[in-house]
Amino acid sequence: MQVLIVEDDDAMASALEAAVVSAGHKPHRVARAADALLVHRNYEVILLDLGLPDMDGLELLRKLRQVTDSPILILTARDDERSVVLGLRSGADDYLVKPVKLVELLARIEAVTRRMARGSTPSQPHNILLGELDVDLDRRVAAVGSRVVPLTATEFDLLALLAKNAGSVVTREQILDALWGDAFLASSRSLDVHLTGLRSKLQLPGFIINVRGVGYRIEAEPA
Numbered sequence: 001m002q003v004l005i006v007e008d009d010d011a012m013a014s015a016l017e018a019a020v021v022s023a024g025h026k027p028h029r030v031a032r033a034a035d036a037l038l039v040h041r042n043y044e045v046i047l048l049d050l051g052l053p054d055m056d057g058l059e060l061l062r063k064l065r066q067v068t069d070s071p072i073l074i075l076t077a078r079d080d081e082r083s084v085v086l087g088l089r090s091g092a093d094d095y096l097v098k099p100v101k102l103v104e105l106l107a108r109i110e111a112v113t114r115r116m117a118r119g120s121t122p123s124q125p126h127n128i129l130l131g132e133l134d135v136d137l138d139r140r141v142a143a144v145g146s147r148v149v150p151l152t153a154t155e156f157d158l159l160a161l162l163a164k165n166a167g168s169v170v171t172r173e174q175i176l177d178a179l180w181g182d183a184f185l186a187s188s189r190s191l192d193v194h195l196t197g198l199r200s201k202l203q204l205p206g207f208i209i210n211v212r213g214v215g216y217r218i219e220a221e222p223a
Helices: 010-022 033-042 057-067 081-089 102-120 153-164 172-180 188-202
Strands: 002-006 026-030 045-048 072-076 094-097 127-130 133-136 141-144 147-149 208-211 215-218
Touching: 002 010, 002 033, 010 026, 010 102, 026 033, 033 045, 033 057, 045 057, 045 102, 057 072, 057 081, 072 081, 072 102, 081 094, 081 188, 094 102, 094 188, 102 172, 127 153, 133 153, 153 172, 153 188, 153 215, 172 188, 172 215, 188 208
Parallel strands: 002 026, 002 045, 045 072, 072 094
Antiparallel strands: 127 133, 133 141, 141 147, 208 215
16 A cells, blocks of 8 residues: 655654555655645555644645545644644544554554455445435445535544444444554544534434443434
């Protein structure tokens, strides 16, 4: 897998490149946002630092999201809640705080790899109908009635997981493991922000139910 590393710190970039290579992937590093915008289409995963010299990383993230659906993982020293929420709501698939544990980084990349492999496997058309919600698993499109819901890749994967298990509780651990590869390494904050974004975009009050202390459930039964 081709991995684009957007990082202006040479030492950090070298460590990230070594980690990516150790997992069997091919890294390419750029130090400026302008360069990332020029070459992003050649890469399947993007590792993005927020502290870039020519543009704020969140602005770059928003620009990238306008032109690519590739998974984007933020790697940054910004650990305040506002930055985490802004990063995830702007379209990042995950948010890791520096210093990044390499085992955690590799787990995130492996999770993305598995999700991409599942999405590229040929299959018969597969839709899940839940009331007025239509989830097209092959085209990765969700619609409420005639309104197409503009979901990020992670928001769609979260919705698909809950929809496949409609009527049953999906635990937080199951969600973290399915979407991020490891229930114990993954960030609960990432799940909370993506879930909030998903609910806001669906505009279906009471559709995704909190089961306190356990997880979440879609109340509707498949049509």
